[in-house]
Amino acid sequence: GESVGLHLPTLSVQEGDNSIINCAYSNSASDYFIWYKQESGKGPQFIIDIRSNMDKRQGQRVTVLLNKTVKHLSLQIAATQPGDSAVYFCAENRSYQKVTFGIGTKLQVIP
Amino acid sequence: EAGVTQSPTHLIKTRGQQATLRCSPISGHTSVYWYQQALGLGLQFLLWYDEGEERNRGNFPPRFSGRQFPNYSSELNVNALELEDSALYLCASIRVSDTQYFGPGTRLTVL
Structure with a gap:
């Protein structure tokens, strides 16, 4: 079936290092992808998005890469900080009526 | 701009309520x-x-229902509560883009 999944449930990185969180999707018809950050006890917070006609998009300290050939999405966080510790979700959007979320990857930043 | 708001923050109920x-x-x-x-x-x-x-609607039984009011606020009702209904319930809103913005959630605990 269609799904969005994450390769690593938990990722530990040293403060200052770069983090890479990966996501695989199975529906090649998906045309819009979103990364969310969810801190403990809070709702998901939009980080960055990318449409299927793009391969890369950059934000402040974050970059999303999309590889449609292998249906893979990644979120790169530069110079990871303690405040980046959270669960990160990727989401696949086939139309704005339906969004499918992955389980999430927990990012732990080691001071 | 105010974000999505949800209430209550926490809700404790017993089975069947x-x-x-x-x-x-x-x-x-x-x-x-x-x-x-x-x-x-x-x-x-x-x-x-x-x-x-x-x-x-998703794959949930009919005891999960809701409505949207003329001012676009919404209510989610869960009848005949079961223990497995304990979860964080998140609301998200969207305008014309594909991005959903989430509220902080309501933590429902069923005892």
């Missing part, structure tokens, strides 16, 4: 989505309301 959760979307947003986030699981789509109408 009914729960009512409320959501106010971002001003100008006409669509509201409800999700269930059980411990260790990804976001599960519950319901989608747009312009006062239910547009879609």
Whole structure:
């Protein structure tokens, strides 16, 4: 079936290092992808998005890469900080009526 | 701009009771989505309301229902509560883009 999944449930990185969180999707018809950050006890917070006609998009300290050939999405966080510790979700959007979320990857930043 | 708000923050009920959760979307947003986030699981789509109408629902029993009011706020009702209904219930709103913005959630505990 269609799904969005994450390769690593938990990722530990040293403060200052770069983090890479990966996501695989199975529906090649998906045309819009979103990364969310969810801190403990809070709702998901939009980080960055990318449409299927793009391969890369950059934000402040974050970059999303999309590889449609292998249906893979990644979120790169530069110079990871303690405040980046959270669960990160990727989401696949086939139309704005339906969004499918992955389980999430927990990012732990080691001071 | 005020974000999506939800109330109450926490709700404790016993089996068989009914729960009512409320959501106010971002001003100008006409669509509201409800999700269930059980411990260790990804976001599960519950319901989608747009312009006062239910547009879609996820794979949940009929005891999960809701409505959207003329001011676009929304209510989620869960009847005949079961222990496995314990979860974080998230509301998200959207306007014309594909990005959903989430509220902080309501933590429902069923004893």
